Amino acid sequence: MATFGFIEYSDASPEVRAVYDDIMATRKTDWINNFWKGLAHDPALLQRIWNDVKQIMAPGALDPLVKELIYVAVSVTNGCPYCIAAHTVSARNKGMSEAMFHELMSVVGMANETNRLVNGYQVEIDEQFKAPVK
Amino acid sequence: MATFGFIEYSDASPEVRAVYDDIMATRKTDWINNFWKGLAHDPALLQRIWNDVKQIMAPGALDPLVKELIYVAVSVTNGCPYCIAAHTVSARNKGMSEAMFHELMSVVGMANETNRLVNGYQVEIDEQFKAPVK
Amino acid sequence: MATFGFIEYSDASPEVRAVYDDIMATRKTDWINNFWKGLAHDPALLQRIWNDVKQIMAPGALDPLVKELIYVAVSVTNGCPYCIAAHTVSARNKGMSEAMFHELMSVVGMANETNRLVNGYQVEIDEQFKAPVK
Amino acid sequence: MATFGFIEYSDASPEVRAVYDDIMATRKTDWINNFWKGLAHDPALLQRIWNDVKQIMAPGALDPLVKELIYVAVSVTNGCPYCIAAHTVSARNKGMSEAMFHELMSVVGMANETNRLVNGYQVEIDEQFKAPVK
Amino acid sequence: MATFGFIEYSDASPEVRAVYDDIMATRKTDWINNFWKGLAHDPALLQRIWNDVKQIMAPGALDPLVKELIYVAVSVTNGCPYCIAAHTVSARNKGMSEAMFHELMSVVGMANETNRLVNGYQVEIDEQFKAPVK
Amino acid sequence: MATFGFIEYSDASPEVRAVYDDIMATRKTDWINNFWKGLAHDPALLQRIWNDVKQIMAPGALDPLVKELIYVAVSVTNGCPYCIAAHTVSARNKGMSEAMFHELMSVVGMANETNRLVNGYQVEIDEQFKAPVK
Numbered sequence: 109m110a111t112f113g114f115i116e117y118s119d120a121s122p123e124v125r126a127v128y129d130d131i132m133a134t135r136k137t138d139w140i141n142n143f144w145k146g147l148a149h150d151p152a153l154l155q156r157i158w159n160d161v162k163q164i165m166a167p168g169a170l171d172p173l174v175k176e177l178i179y180v181a182v183s184v185t186n187g188c189p190y191c192i193a194a195h196t197v198s199a200r201n202k203g204m205s206e207a208m209f210h211e212l213m214s215v216v217g218m219a220n221e222t223n224r225l226v227n228g229y230q231v232e233i234d235e236q237f238k239a240p241v242k
Numbered sequence: 243m244a245t246f247g248f249i250e251y252s253d254a255s256p257e258v259r260a261v262y263d264d265i266m267a268t269r270k271t272d273w274i275n276n277f278w279k280g281l282a283h284d285p286a287l288l289q290r291i292w293n294d295v296k297q298i299m300a301p302g303a304l305d306p307l308v309k310e311l312i313y314v315a316v317s318v319t320n321g322c323p324y325c326i327a328a329h330t331v332s333a334r335n336k337g338m339s340e341a342m343f344h345e346l347m348s349v350v351g352m353a354n355e356t357n358r359l360v361n362g363y364q365v366e367i368d369e370q371f372k373a374p375v376k
Numbered sequence: 377m378a379t380f381g382f383i384e385y386s387d388a389s390p391e392v393r394a395v396y397d398d399i400m401a402t403r404k405t406d407w408i409n410n411f412w413k414g415l416a417h418d419p420a421l422l423q424r425i426w427n428d429v430k431q432i433m434a435p436g437a438l439d440p441l442v443k444e445l446i447y448v449a450v451s452v453t454n455g456c457p458y459c460i461a462a463h464t465v466s467a468r469n470k471g472m473s474e475a476m477f478h479e480l481m482s483v484v485g486m487a488n489e490t491n492r493l494v495n496g497y498q499v500e501i502d503e504q505f506k507a508p509v510k
Numbered sequence: 511m512a513t514f515g516f517i518e519y520s521d522a523s524p525e526v527r528a529v530y531d532d533i534m535a536t537r538k539t540d541w542i543n544n545f546w547k548g549l550a551h552d553p554a555l556l557q558r559i560w561n562d563v564k565q566i567m568a569p570g571a572l573d574p575l576v577k578e579l580i581y582v583a584v585s586v587t588n589g590c591p592y593c594i595a596a597h598t599v600s601a602r603n604k605g606m607s608e609a610m611f612h613e614l615m616s617v618v619g620m621a622n623e624t625n626r627l628v629n630g631y632q633v634e635i636d637e638q639f640k641a642p643v644k
Numbered sequence: 645m646a647t648f649g650f651i652e653y654s655d656a657s658p659e660v661r662a663v664y665d666d667i668m669a670t671r672k673t674d675w676i677n678n679f680w681k682g683l684a685h686d687p688a689l690l691q692r693i694w695n696d697v698k699q700i701m702a703p704g705a706l707d708p709l710v711k712e713l714i715y716v717a718v719s720v721t722n723g724c725p726y727c728i729a730a731h732t733v734s735a736r737n738k739g740m741s742e743a744m745f746h747e748l749m750s751v752v753g754m755a756n757e758t759n760r761l762v763n764g765y766q767v768e769i770d771e772q773f774k775a776p777v778k
Numbered sequence: 779m780a781t782f783g784f785i786e787y788s789d790a791s792p793e794v795r796a797v798y799d800d801i802m803a804t805r806k807t808d809w810i811n812n813f814w815k816g817l818a819h820d821p822a823l824l825q826r827i828w829n830d831v832k833q834i835m836a837p838g839a840l841d842p843l844v845k846e847l848i849y850v851a852v853s854v855t856n857g858c859p860y861c862i863a864a865h866t867v868s869a870r871n872k873g874m875s876e877a878m879f880h881e882l883m884s885v886v887g888m889a890n891e892t893n894r895l896v897n898g899y900q901v902e903i904d905e906q907f908k909a910p911v912k
Binding site: 110111112139141142143146147153157160161164165168169170174175177178179181182183185186188189190191193194196197200205207208210211212214215216218219220221222223225226227228229230231232233234236237238239241242 | 244245246273275276277280281287291294295298299302303304308309311312313315316317319320322323324325327328330331334339341342344345346348349350352353354355356357359360361362363364365366367368370371372373375376
Binding site: 648682777 | 834
């Protein structure tokens with residue numbers, strides 16, 4: 109499927125292959141998942157998104173597993189089946205235990221519930237919560 | 243504001259006061275934020291939501307700071323201003339540095355972007371990502 | 377505010393006044409709320425939306441109060457402060473008790489929570505739930 | 511599918527079986543739908559969600575059919591295919607006629623349309639709609 | 645599939661056939677897509693939605709291709725797979741090049757990212773952006 | 779407001795000033811809007827987002843006005859008040875007429891309505907709409 113089909117490594121331009129190679133080297137895998145093969149019809153987009161993902165998901169003030177959990181939380185909230193499937197596997201590979209996953213889901217479910225209760229009860233922001241934070 | 247107004251401690255029934263007391267004791271604070279004062283018109287709802295939040299946000303396989311970061315990520319994705327303000331302060335109190343916040347925002351922004359790229363490019367799930375995970 | 381400002385009755389064209397008159401007559405009120413005064417810059421849009429709202433919200437297989445509750449549920453889920461404020465008042469005027477409001481919120485909160493749990497646990501549709509329903 | 515697979519009754523712990531039994535007894539059915547079998551990997555989550563659903567969806571100020579219609583409205587707005595399929599069947603079993611379903615869809619569609627018109631025309635809340643409601 | 649199944653032309657009432665005929669005549673095609681066949685169980689809804697789509701998507705201040713691009717942008721943001729598939733083909737038929745599609749996706753992705761950054765950084769509206777626009 | 783406050787030009791580091799200068803030069807304005815002043819606490823994020831916006835919103839296969847309309851469509855669908863206000867002004871500056879705005883809103887409203895009708899009627903994708911498009 110994919111809007112314009114998938115571009116396999118064997119059919120890719122040198123420009124696209126360079127990104128594919130960097131993805132596999134960075135992730136220490138020998139295959140490219142469909143997301144990148146669908147984007148590859150626009151090499152500039154492919155390059156930009158990969159550069160951003162590579163930089164943003166790297167270790168920093170937050171560790172890579174925490175970043176993956178956040179990615180899953182957003183994807184579950186938005187209802188993106190591909191993203192949920194891909195990042196759940198990713199989180200698992202980075203050390204997410206089954207217990208961690210269940211707690212992640214509990215927090216995501218609760219946050220989605222209370223976000224709506226706040227909306228419905230029309231709760232205004234307490235002075236104490238007004239930004240800027242210190 | 244709030245749909246039915248706020249219920250202050252001094253006007254609360256013993257049932258509601260018991261929840262308020264537990265909130266303040268658990269959080270080691272001496273005030274109740276508007277969310278609870280808006281919900282308190284339905285004491286059963288107040289009790290249920292507080293019990294759930296207290297249990298879900300407690301230390302477990304994930305630490306409380308990570309849980310707050312996830313709460314912020316969901317609230318930002320849903321666009322709930324109250325929830326963003328409250329949980330950002332909460333995360334700050336639990337140790338979120340400014341650098342952590344920036345990385346959180348970068349991941350949330352990126353996930354919201356790629357969630358839509360996956361939708362638009364109609365990317366189907368790779369066999370390797372199909373659940374159940376092991 | 378409003379993108380192009382509000383069009384008051386005294387400044388309205390005969391075409392727009394006719395819609396305003398019908399809104400007030402249908403709702404048995406003597407004022408027009410901001411939504412219509414913001415849309416009135418596009419009289420065709422104003423006319424179409426009012427015709428649709430008037431027809432869809434009228435008594436039918438569902439009674440008007442139930443329809444207002446559904447409107448509130450959607451508006452709370454989408455996070456539209458104006459719509460929540462307006463339709464909560466509307467529901468109140470059509471007979472929504474405070475107890476009904478609390479139950480509405482509980483259902484909306486729960487549905488938003490379980491919608492995300494279904495996403496996160498990647499639950500596939502049971503054969504028994506597959507449409508068409510009988 | 512499901513992130514960690516499904517737990518069938520025959521493979522369930524006594525704790526999980528007790529929930530399954532209560533679901534079947536409450537609903538007067540002899541099977542368990544996939545949602546619960548996916549959650550059952552976290553018995554505490556399963557128990558909490560079931561208790562909440564059982565209590566919230568019971569008769570109260572709103573009747574159970576109205577609650578199911580609200581559940582469908584939220585699920586349609588969020589775009590959760592499983593939830594839409596399951597709760598449409600549920601509503602049907604509780605007495606939703608085909609005419610009721612069509613009216614439900616008309617209201618949900620209209621509310622989603624007007625929610626966005628309010629956003630785009632940047633309509634501010636009328637004084638008359640400002641909470642608290644009386 | 646479809647909640648109540650699809651109504652084919654050969655099984656349709658004269659009222660529904662008249663809408664189907666107008667769809668095919670307007671679009672210069674000889675088939676009806678599933679969306680209309682699913683709605684046709686409610687002839688009044690079918691008629692209303694078709695009238696609206698026909699009028700709104702016609703040439704005006706914006707040309708029909710731009711309108712299709714906007715339709716795709718909304719559908720991608722909401723995550724509606726049917727709508728994305730249908731309106732992408734529609735846009736293609738109205739002259740969307742592959743390069744246009746890639747740029748559309750880049751804008752949609754970026755807008756979804758920055759919408760969330762604005763939320764998370766709690767940015768308040770500049771005086772210069774306050775409506776009404778001139 | 780803003781989570782960490784705003785960084786004014788006079789208080790900005792040379793790195794941040796360079797971005798501010800490029801924003802003003804590119805847009806031929808002499809002020810910086812709040813979005814950038816809120817992001818500037820993370821200079822790397824500021825730089826990345828500005829580079830992306832500058833490149834993506836430039837003339838290409840789609841003209842800059844069409845891109846702004848798409849930006850508004852996404853922001854209205856997501857309900858981001860800041861983004862709606864800012865990009866509506868931006869579109870206006872790039873030539874959006876009042877008539878174009880009204881048509882944009884009509885399409886966005888309609889798309890949000892039909893996206894939900896598709897969900898609720900559980901419409902499956904026609905073979906003719908299945909990607910890849912040609």
